[in-house]
Amino acid sequence: MSEQRNSFLEQVKAQIKSKEAKAFVSAELHHHLNEVKSYWLQKGISDDQAEEKAVNQMGNPISIGRNLNRIHRPKVDWVTLVLFAAALFLGFLPLLSQGYMSGNHFPMYKAIFVVLGGILALGMMFIDYRKMANKGWIFYLLGTVLLLFLTRYFNTLVEGQAVLKIGPLKIEGLMAIPFFLMAWAGFFQSNRFKMWQFLLLFVLSSYFFLQFSLTTLFIHVTMTFTMIWWSKLNKKKIAIVLGSGFVLVVAWGIIGWMTVAYYQKYRVLSFLNPYNTEYLTSKFGLLGIHHLFVGAGWFGKHSFADQFIPEAHTNFVFLSFTYYYGWLFAAILILALSLVALRIMFIARNLNDTYSKLLLVGVVMVYTIQLVGNVGMIVGFFPMTNMSLPFISYGLMPVLLNAFLIGIVLSIYRRKDFLATNTLRD
Amino acid sequence: MDKRLKNLRKTMDREVFAHLKFTENHKKSIREKIKQETHSDEEILIAMMQLLVQEKTGYQLVSLLQSRGILNFKENEGSLYVILHRLELKGILTSSWQEDGAKFYQLNQKGRRLLKKVEEQPLSNHMSFKEILEG
Numbered sequence: 367m368s369e370q371r372n373s374f375l376e377q378v379k380a381q382i383k384s385k386e387a388k389a390f391v392s393a394e395l396h397h398h399l400n401e402v403k404s405y406w407l408q409k410g411i412s413d414d415q416a417e418e419k420a421v422n423q424m425g426n427p428i429s430i431g432r433n434l435n436r437i438h439r440p441k442v443d444w445v446t447l448v449l450f451a452a453a454l455f456l457g458f459l460p461l462l463s464q465g466y467m468s469g470n471h472f473p474m475y476k477a478i479f480v481v482l483g484g485i486l487a488l489g490m491m492f493i494d495y496r497k498m499a500n501k502g503w504i505f506y507l508l509g510t511v512l513l514l515f516l517t518r519y520f521n522t523l524v525e526g527q528a529v530l531k532i533g534p535l536k537i538e539g540l541m542a543i544p545f546f547l548m549a550w551a552g553f554f555q556s557n558r559f560k561m562w563q564f565l566l567l568f569v570l571s572s573y574f575f576l577q578f579s580l581t582t583l584f585i586h587v588t589m590t591f592t593m594i595w596w597s598k599l600n601k602k603k604i605a606i607v608l609g610s611g612f613v614l615v616v617a618w619g620i621i622g623w624m625t626v627a628y629y630q631k632y633r634v635l636s637f638l639n640p641y642n643t644e645y646l647t648s649k650f651g652l653l654g655i656h657h658l659f660v661g662a663g664w665f666g667k668h669s670f671a672d673q674f675i676p677e678a679h680t681n682f683v684f685l686s687f688t689y690y691y692g693w694l695f696a697a698i699l700i701l702a703l704s705l706v707a708l709r710i711m712f713i714a715r716n717l718n719d720t721y722s723k724l725l726l727v728g729v730v731m732v733y734t735i736q737l738v739g740n741v742g743m744i745v746g747f748f749p750m751t752n753m754s755l756p757f758i759s760y761g762l763m764p765v766l767l768n769a770f771l772i773g774i775v776l777s778i779y780r781r782k783d784f785l786a787t788n789t790l791r792d
Numbered sequence: 793m794d795k796r797l798k799n800l801r802k803t804m805d806r807e808v809f810a811h812l813k814f815t816e817n818h819k820k821s822i823r824e825k826i827k828q829e830t831h832s833d834e835e836i837l838i839a840m841m842q843l844l845v846q847e848k849t850g851y852q853l854v855s856l857l858q859s860r861g862i863l864n865f866k867e868n869e870g871s872l873y874v875i876l877h878r879l880e881l882k883g884i885l886t887s888s889w890q891e892d893g894a895k896f897y898q899l900n901q902k903g904r905r906l907l908k909k910v911e912e913q914p915l916s917n918h919m920s921f922k923e924i925l926e927g
Contacts, residue, residue, distance in 0.1 A: 378870070390895075394850065394873060397893045401851040402869070425868035433874040437881055718886065783881055 368417045371399055374427050381431025386494070386784045387438035391431075395424070442491070443713070443779035449706045450487060450772045453757035454480045456699060457765075459691070460683050460758060472760070479762045483769035490773025491780055499721045502552025506567065509545030513574040516542075528578060536763055539578030543585055544770050546571060547728040550590055554597030555721035561603055564594070581739070581753055589731045596724050658689050659744060665692040681752050683759045684744045700741060703756060707734050710775050713782070722778045729771045736768075824863070831862050834910075840875065841907045844885065847898040850876055879903070 375395060379388045399420045406416035424430070457480065461472055498505070516539060520528035530537040553559045553567070568590060575583040594604055688696040707730055714726035733756055740755040742748025754764040836857070843856050853876075854869050865872050876897055879885045884903035889895050899907065 391873070393893055394895050395870065397849070397895070398851050398869065398873075401849075423867055424870040427870070430870035430874060433871070434877060437874070437877050716883070 368414075368421075370418060370421045371396075374399075374421050374424060377427035378431040378434070381428060382435045382438060384435075384438050384440045384784075386781060387434065390784065391434055391438070399424070438783065440780050441783070443776055446706070446709050446713075446772060446775050446779065449702065449709060450757075450769075451484075452702055453706060454483065454765075456702060457758045457760075460687050460760070475762075476760060479760075479765045482762065483765040486766060486769040487773040487776060490770070491776035493777055494781065495725065495774060495777040496721065496781065498548055499552055499555055502549045502556070505545045505552060506549035506571070509542040509549060510571065510574060512542045512545065513539060513571075513577070517574070517577045536761065538763070539575060539582040540585070540767065541763055542575070543582070543589070543732060544767065546586060547589060547593075547725070547732065550593050551721060551724040551728055554593055554599070554724050557598055559597070559599070561599055561607065564599070565607065579752070585732060585735050588735055589728050592731045593724050593728050596720065596727050598720065658685060662688045662690075662692050662696075664694050680754060680759045680761060681740070682744070683755050684741055687758070688744070699758070700737075703737055703758075706756075706772075707737065713775065713779055717778070717782060722782070725774055726778060729774050733768065733771055824866070831864060836862055836864060837875075838907070838910055840879075841884075841899055841903060841910075844897055844899045845904070845907075847888075847896045849894050849896055853897070 375392050378395065379392055382388050382391060402420035402423055403416045406419050407413065411419075458473070458476060461476060516528055516530055516537065520530050522529045522531045522536075528539070553564065572583060572587065575586045591608060594608075595601075597604075684696070684699075687699065710726055710730050710733070714723055714730070717723050717726070736753055736756050739748050739753035740759075743753070754761065756768045757765065839857060839860055839862055840853065843853055848856070850869075850873055854865050854872055857865060857872075876885065880887055880897070884899065884906060885897045886900045887895055887897050
């Protein structure tokens with residue numbers, strides 16, 4: 367590269383803040399200079415003169431650079447960030463309602479969780495997620511190792527689920543979901559990924575998830591099946607595979623139904639028909655929840671319900687929240703949490719890049735299943751599971767999981783205008 | 793105030809303009825500027841969009857614009873990329889990189905719709921059009 371050209375490009379780049387923009391602007395101008403130069407060389411002037419003419423034709427590097435910088439300033443998605451902060455802030459309200467605010471470690475821990483979640487999401491914003499695109503295998507391996515580790519070395523059983531408890535930390539199978547989200551997005555964006563590879567990897571990972579709970583498996587399956595629709599695999603093939611998978615599951619369910627124990631049938635039946643007489647005898651079931659939920663009224667009872675709601679600050683946080691603050695506040699809470707999902711869908715709609723789209727589809731699914739699942743089991747259209755309400759349920763790991771999801775969104779938004787450079791990769 | 797301004801003019805005449813020679817080069821650049829201003833920003837943008845119905849690099853676009861008599865980018869070819877990047881950001885253009893480092897631009901569906909609208913009613917004030925011009 368000639369001295370003149372180098373100094374021109376350096377001057378343009380010096381005006382641009384974003385590292386990514388610097389690289390592709392410089393590449394594009396470099397190509398332009400080459401074309402102009404070869405035009406002049408064809409006219410029969412010397413190499414030096416052609417080079418000089420090419421650079422001079424470009425114009426003022428400072429003003430070009432400055433204008434390009436204005437276009438390619440790294441962007442912060444303030445909408446998602448504000449919604450994220452609002453959701454984290456709302457997460458303190460249940461503690462208030464349960465009288466935990468005075469003389470207890472809960473608020474302090476919660477504050478620490480929130481700060482850690484914020485740091486994770488903001489930190490991820492500065493990481494270039496596109497570098498992860500071809501590392502699907504590493505994420506798949508990490509996720510599998512985590513699951514295998516948990517099945518071997520758990521130290522607590524919570525409702526039949528293997529959980530590794532380290533101090534206040536509760537590591538469960540759900541924590542492998544982010545790894546698989548990254549893994550599937552990486553696999554599906556590739557042109558070389560084949561259907562048989564998907565089936566093999568999917569069956570294997572589902573088997574590991576099954577060692578934990580149906581809830582986690584359900585999240586994994588729904589996430590994967592939604593993401594595959596945006597993959598580069600043939601749509602017809604996907605439909606055939608998903609269809610036959612569905613048929614298999616239904617067949618397995620029917621055969622299973624005829625062989626399972628009575629109490630397992632009872633659990634399913636009591637979900638389908640919560641008001642049968644047997645059910646009323648159970649200690650805390652759907653009827654109890656329904657009773658509290660309806661009893662809350664528009665403005666709530668303003669009394670603490672944690673003595674008769676188990677897991678009042680984790681799985682049943684939406685119930686205790688509604689009981690204390692009433693339907694109106696519950697509706698506002700749901701609205702705020704739904705806006706997060708809508709915002710992510712809106713961002714995803716305007717993207718052209720496969721990998722970013724896959725990631726956002728996965729993020730929306732994992733987030734929405736938690737939200738719908740948790741609210742659904744309180745309102746009564748979803749089975750009882752141990753799904754936590756995003757950002758609101760107490761616990762470090764759920765907060766970190768959802769902060770991770772938000773982090774992906776922020777990272778993608780920051781680079782969404784550089785995505786065109788990505789097409790080189792394929 | 794009036795007097796002070798007059799003084800300023802006198803000093804300028806004496807000090808600055810005495811040293812300034814109006815050369816042939818100056819004349820040429822002024823002529824060129826006058827010639828350039830015959831094309832409004834809207835006209836340039838419409839010409840660009842018409843040319844970008846088919847996929848083109850920035851270099852190809854500059855040469856084609858010049859052969860259409862639009863000389864705004866003469867000695868200022870870099871500024872074309874400012875407009876191209878702005879159009880891309882507004883979602884009117886899609887781009888793709890070739891192996892050899894060439895970046896191709898093409899009008900997408902939204903861009904084609906905008907072009908059709910602008911071609912049909914050239915005088916009306918299109919909001920999106922203004923936005924693009926002002927950045």
